[in-house]
């Protein structure tokens with residue numbers, strides 16, 4: 355760690371790492387990422403790795419579509435195989451209201467250029483005969499959705515950053531940020547002081563704490579979500595399946611394990627990342643009902659992590675109006691992994707050019723909360 359950098363990125367999860375990687379790619383060499391623990395120790399390392407473009411808000415659709423373009427070239431650009439597979443995403447509708455929403459969303463997503471379609475129940479049955487489809491009315495299907503291994507992606511970015519001449523400093527905590535004459539002058543860590551004028555807050559569900567260090571209110575909080583993992587079984591499930599009505603998602607990893615999670619009936623805001631037996635019971639009962647072929651498959655573990663929730667379940671990406679060169683990319687509300695490549699690119703453009711070039715993401719600015727907000731509905 356040196357005592358001065360042009361840009362200091364706080365948080366070595368997928369978002370901070372993607373921003374660092376893109377800055378180096380754009381020629382900003384004097385950067386460091388500071389991570390208080392190990393690479394991928396935050397939400398990224400606890401994530402299911404789903405990469406979908408089927409959202410209810412057009413902004414999320416566009417960001418995810420750009421990310422998919424970048425994920426396709428990830429191995430070549432970043433230098434590691436991240437088990438990326440475009441096996442599709444199947445979303446299931448059970449009620450007339452859900453059916454109406456799906457049709458509306460698919461229309462909107464198609465208007466953004468996404469190749470997505472409605473499947474009838476019999477079409478779903480012919481593709482996925484192993485599922486119990488009792489009560490299903492229709493599905494929404496996008497073949498170019500998929501999944502990847504988030505830990506490997508995070509590690510790939512961190513290694514690329516080091517290879518390209520940046521610093522990736524782990525086990526180092528940012529404790530405060532110094533300001534003089536309304537400008538950032540440095541960052542105090544538990545392992546020394548760093549002079550800098552530009553700070554990127556990519557601290558995930560802890561980004562509000564970093565905001566407090568400079569009196570910037572960031573309305574993001576952690577919310578516990580859990581995942582259940584089975585023993586590996588022979589490959590049978592290409593897509594990630596989301597069932598909003600029964601409140602779960604499931605996917606199969608390259609290794610063969612099934613990963614599944616659900617929205618908590620009583621979500622736990624805060625930083626308690628403990629596990630619950632109720633989750634294991636509910637999750638496994640649903641799975642055996644909707645995927646009867648999993649009846650005799652063993653559970654091998656469970657874990658929990660935090661979604662970094664924002665008030666409208668959409669990211670907050672902006673530079674502070676009150677403190678120049680204090681930039682934040684947070685509030686990903688359960689979908690930060692899949693958006694990271696596009697977010698990394700846009701935030702790096704903001705730093706290098708003073709504005710984004712590839713995409714217009716102005717409606718993710720903080721000042722949207724002064725007006726009517728459009729809540730992203732497609733979150734599990």
Ligand SMILES: Cc1cc2nc3c(=O)[nH]c(=O)nc-3n(C[C@H](O)[C@H](O)[C@H](O)COP(=O)(O)OP(=O)(O)OC[C@H]3O[C@@H](n4cnc5c(N)ncnc54)[C@H](O)[C@@H]3O)c2cc1C
Pocket residue numbers: 364365366367368369370388389390391394395396397398399400401402403404405526527528529556557558559560579580581615658659660661662683684686687688689690691692693
């Ligand atoms: C159970 C679960 C399932 C999920 N499934 C999906 C999915 O399928 N697809 C998807 O796209 N997303 C998913 N997500 C969401 C996704 O994991 C997050 O949106 C994403 O990882 C956010 O990345 P990040 O880099 O912002 O945060 P993090 O990965 O949390 O990184 C922030 C880092 O900042 C560090 N930090 C905090 N404070 C400091 C400090 N003071 N000094 C130094 N470092 C600090 C932390 O240690 C942490 O490593 C899921 C999340 C969970 C919990």
